[in-house]
Amino acid sequence: MEKDQINSHFKVLIIGGSAGSLSVLMQVLPQLTAIKSFAIVIVVHRKSTDEQTLEKLIDLKSVVKLRQVEDKVRLLPGFIYVAPSNYHLLFEKNHKLSLDTSEKVNYSRPSIDVSFESAAEVYKNLLIGILLSGSNADGTNGLKAIQKEGGTIVVQNPETADMPFMPNNAIQNMTPDYVLNIPEIIQFICTIGN
Amino acid sequence: MIEDIELETLINEVYEYYGFDFGSYSRASLKRRVNRIYQLDGFSHFEQFLSKVRYDPEYFRHMVDEITVNVTEMFRDPSFYKVIRNQILPLLDAKPFIRLWHAGCSTGEEVYSMAILLKEAGLLHKSLIYATDINVKVLETAKKGIFPLRMMKEYSENYRDSGGKEDFSNYYTANYGIAKFNEDLAQKMVFSQHNLVSDTSFNEFDVIFCRNVLIYFDNDLQKRAINLFDDSLALLGFLALGTKETIKYSVSPGKYKQLDREKIWRKIR
Ligand SMILES: C[S@@+](CC[C@H](N)C(=O)[O-])C[C@H]1O[C@@H](n2cnc3c(N)ncnc32)[C@H](O)[C@@H]1O
Numbered sequence: 001m002e003k004d005q006i007n008s009h010f011k012v013l014i015i016g017g018s019a020g021s022l023s024v025l026m027q028v029l030p031q032l033t034a035i036k037s038f039a040i041v042i043v044v045h046r047k048s049t050d051e052q053t054l055e056k057l058i059d060l061k062s063v064v065k066l067r068q069v070e071d072k073v074r075l076l077p078g079f080i081y082v083a084p085s086n087y088h089l090l091f092e093k094n095h096k097l098s099l100d101t102s103e104k105v106n107y108s109r110p111s112i113d114v115s116f117e118s119a120a121e122v123y124k125n126l127l128i129g130i131l132l133s134g135s136n137a138d139g140t141n142g143l144k145a146i147q148k149e150g151g152t153i154v155v156q157n158p159e160t161a162d163m164p165f166m167p168n169n170a171i172q173n174m175t176p177d178y179v180l181n182i183p184e185i186i187q188f189i190c191t192i193g194n
Numbered sequence: 195m196i197e198d199i200e201l202e203t204l205i206n207e208v209y210e211y212y213g214f215d216f217g218s219y220s221r222a223s224l225k226r227r228v229n230r231i232y233q234l235d236g237f238s239h240f241e242q243f244l245s246k247v248r249y250d251p252e253y254f255r256h257m258v259d260e261i262t263v264n265v266t267e268m269f270r271d272p273s274f275y276k277v278i279r280n281q282i283l284p285l286l287d288a289k290p291f292i293r294l295w296h297a298g299c300s301t302g303e304e305v306y307s308m309a310i311l312l313k314e315a316g317l318l319h320k321s322l323i324y325a326t327d328i329n330v331k332v333l334e335t336a337k338k339g340i341f342p343l344r345m346m347k348e349y350s351e352n353y354r355d356s357g358g359k360e361d362f363s364n365y366y367t368a369n370y371g372i373a374k375f376n377e378d379l380a381q382k383m384v385f386s387q388h389n390l391v392s393d394t395s396f397n398e399f400d401v402i403f404c405r406n407v408l409i410y411f412d413n414d415l416q417k418r419a420i421n422l423f424d425d426s427l428a429l430l431g432f433l434a435l436g437t438k439e440t441i442k443y444s445v446s447p448g449k450y451k452q453l454d455r456e457k458i459w460r461k462i463r
Binding site: 071 | 223
C-alpha cells in the first residue's frame with residue numbers, strides 16, 4: 001500500500017486536445033524518457049465507445065509507463081494517465097483521481113475544461129496545462145482557471161495545429177505563458193523536471 | 195463559487211438538520227454539483243443559500259435531486275449486458291425464483307434494460323427486481339417507464355450491440371416525443387428510496403447492480419456500500435459495478451471471483 005504522506009508535493013502536467021491532437025501526442029510522447037518528478041495526465045476528446053484503443057496506442061508510443069485510470073487511483077509522479085471515455089476526470093485533494101458521469105461539457109465527456117479546472121484547484125502553481133489542436137472551444141476556461149491559481153499555461157502554436165480553432169480560441173481569451181510549436185513543446189516538457 | 199470551507203459547513207448543516215450525510219462523498223464532484231445549483235438558482239451569498247437549505251425542506255429536497263448525478267442510459271456498455279445475457283442469465287435459469295437489486299438506479303434505464311434481458315431469456319415471470327435510489331424524483335420517472343424518444347436510436351444500437359435480436363421498438367410505444375415502455379416489463383419491478391450511506395440490507399439477492407454510483411463516494415463509503423452488498427448477496431450471487439469501479443479494496447481476497455475482465459464478481463464463499 002502506498003503511504004499517504006509520500007509524494008504530497010509533485011508537479012502535474014495536464015495536456016488537453018481534440019481533433020488533430022493525437023498526432024502531436026504521437027510526436028511528443030516518444031521523446032520523453034524519464035519523468036521522475038511529475039505526472040502526465042492526458043485529456044482528449046474521444047468516442048464514447050472507445051474503451052482502450054487510445055490507451056494502447058499511447059502505451060505503445062511512450063517510454064514513460066501508462067497507468068490505467070480507474071476510480072480513485074492515486075496520481076503518482078513518473079506515470080502517464082489518460083482520461084477514460086465517457087467519464088469526466090476529476091482530482092481529489094488526497095491525490096486520487098475520481099470519475100464522474102455528469103452531463104457533457106462543450107459537447108464532450110471527458111471535457112478538458114472540467115479536468116483543467118479540477119486539477120487547478122488541487123495543484124495550483126504546481127500545475128502546467130498544455131492545450132493542443134482541436135476544433136471546439138473546450139479548454140479555454142480550463143486554462144484560465146489554471147492561470148488564476150498560479151499555474152503555467154502553454155498553447156500549441158495554432159499555425160502548427162491541424163485544427164487551429166481550439167488553440168486560437170484560447171489565445172484570444174487570455175495570455176498564455178508560452179505559445180509553442182511541436183519541437184518546442186518537447187523541449188519545454190523536458191525542462192519541467194529541473 | 196463557494197469555498198471549500200463553505201462546502202464543509204453545508205455538509206455539516208445538512209446532516210444536522212436533515213440527517214443526510216454527504217460527508218463521505220468525493221469532494222471534487224460534490225463541489226462541482228453544489229456550485230452548479232448555487233449558480234443555477236442565482237445565489238450570490240453563501241449565507242443566503244445556506245439558510246434556504248436549512249429552513250426550506252422543499253428546497254433541500256430540490257438540492258439533493260440536483261447534486262446527485264443522474265445521467266444514465268439503456269444498455270450502457272453493451273459488452274457488459276452481453277456478458278449478463280450469455281453468462282449470468284443461464285446460471286440463474288435453474289432457480290425457482292430470482293431476486294435482483296439495482297442500487298442507484300436513477301431514472302430506471304438500467305432496470306428496463308435488465309427486464310428486457312430477463313424477458314428474452316424467459317425468466318422475467320419468476321423474477322423480482324428491486325430498484326432503489328436516494329433521489330425520490332428519479333424514482334418517479336423510473337416507475338413510469340417513460341424515456342425521451344430521441345434517445346431510442348442510440349438505445350436500439352446499444353441493444354443490438356449487447357446481443358439483442360428483437361425489434362427494439364416493440365418494447366415501447368412512441369408518442370409526442372416520448373417512449374413509454376410496455377407495462378409487462380414493469381410488472382416485476384419494485385421502486386423505493388434507499389440511501390447507501392445510512393440504510394441497511396433489506397433482502398437477499400441473486401444479482402446486485404450498483405453501476406456508476408460508487409465513483410461519487412470516497413474509499414470509506416465505498417467500503418461500507420460493498421459490505422452492504424455483501425450482506426445482501428446470496429452465496430454464488432453476482433455483484434456488478436460500473437466499468438471503472440472495483441471491489442478490490444473492500445472485501446477480503448478469495449471471497450469473490452471476478453468474471454474475466456468484466457466488472458462482475460461472484461460470491462464464492
Ligand atoms: C450516475 S447514476 C447511475 C445510474 C445507473 N446505475 C447507470 O450506471 O447508468 C448515479 C445514481 O446514484 C444515486 N445515488 C447517489 N448517492 C446515493 C446514495 N447515497 N444512495 C443511493 N443512491 C445514490 C444518484 O441519485 C444517481 O441516480
